[in-house]
Amino acid sequence: MSMNQAKSEMQDVDLVKLSQKGDLTAFEELVGRHRDKIFARAFSMMRNEEEALDLSQEAWIKGWQRLAQFHGDSSFVTWMTRIVINLCLDQLRKHKRQRAESIEAMDEESGGVERHMPVVITNPTEGLERGELRKRIDRALAQLSEEHRMVMVLHEFEELEYKEIAKRMDCSIGTVMSRLFYARRRMASLLVGLKRENSE
Amino acid sequence: MNNELELKIQSWLDGELSAAEAKQVAAQVTADTALSGLATELRQTKSALVGNEMDLKVPETREFYWSKIARQIEHEERKSAAPVSVPFMVQFRKFFIPLAGVAAVVAVGLLTLNPSVPSLSSDSNASSGEMETVTYRDQESGMTVVWLKDREESQASTADDTSKVETQ
Amino acid sequence: MRVMFLTVGMFLAAGFAVQAGDLKLEATLVWGTTTGTNVSHQLLDAKRTKDLSRIFKWQSYYAITNRTAVIPANGTRTIPMGAKCQLKVKNLGASRVEVVWMGNNKIISTNVHTLPLTLAGNDKNDSAYFMLLRSADGNGK
Incomplete structure (x- = not known):
């Protein structure tokens, strides 16, 4: 051997x-x-x-x-x-x-357009085959801002707690919570969009 | 719905609240359809992501990927090697100078006897300041690959030739 | 008389043929892409495409420029590969070469290696360029 x-x-x-x-x-x-x-x-x-x-x-x-x-x-x-x-x-x-300070950058914490999005109650990923679900999640993640994506990856994929994410991202727990919240809201909206795109 | 409450609902779903707070938020969500709608959306998004990350593979062969790492490790280790102390150099010179003389005589002799002797120098790469190179030897084809990395200058120079042939 | 003709013949043949120690070098500039297509250039031959595909991620390889040069032992030849791109190759013997890659009149890299040798790097839009160098003596080296 x-x-x-x-x-x-x-x-x-x-x-x-x-x-x-x-x-x-x-x-x-x-x-x-x-x-x-x-x-x-x-x-x-x-x-x-x-x-x-x-x-x-x-x-x-x-x-x-x-x-x-x-x-x-x-x-x-x-x-x-x-x-x-x-x-x-x-x-x-x-x-x-x-990156220059921009309205988009400031919107990361305050929510921007996600603040005004209607709540998605119908599950946009229901009944999807796993491969397709993964593809859609990947496409949606690619459309998030860097900060939103980062906090999603660390929380959902790495399963880190808020305080651990805050430590790593060098920000407050409040910022982590806020970013995660708006990232999820944006993600829900993107997944609805992808569902609509595929059913057309 | 205020933002503080929205974030509290999220913290409740993520298991980040104390038992007392969690009980309080759960009661509020049950009593309010808008809050329960938001909780549903957050929960669905969270559960859609769990375990559903794309399986990605390194877009290079194992050998090529590793060759770049190994090269850098060796480079870093050479760089961080402790400098030779002066007393040692004094000792070293005593042996090195006569030995170098002998080596020079041997080298001159070799070149005189056989002027077509192949280059004695080993493989080398040098690149312009903006670039670094990584060398990889592909065993199967016997080919040496020198990857010139991340320099705008070289891309600009080849772009003249390759841009003509891009997507048409 | 026959011996004289033979000697003269051999002398003349030697004058035109590749001398012992000469290197017949083939240089090919290749563009590698996955998403792009190229209708004005040929795909690279199957053997070299297979070699590149095994190492790199790109799916299509197009031969942009192909040049052959005979370089005497210890001699240097300049090989133009494009409007602003050229190679200066020194034959060090035993299939070893020193390759100076010039772009826009500036040295991009200088490499000393044994053939076959590939110099490569990223290009725009997730494509890559490759400079494939090999001996054109038929042994593929």
């Missing part, structure tokens, strides 16, 4: 231990196993394939450099996901600094 075959059969926890001792081939196996998940998280936040590729690779480099700080409190992939999330948030802060 070759060395690589042996590594492909090892548990993450053992590969991490070898990596912590400087075994780069063990780390390569970890990258091979979890690269899709780390890339997917970066893509869901950035909605840009090139940026997601760069940030996911940067996350793996940071992961390697900080392996000594990993004590197994969470799974390795959860730990790596946190690293890529932090890199994406840093990147989005840079975007925000570059």
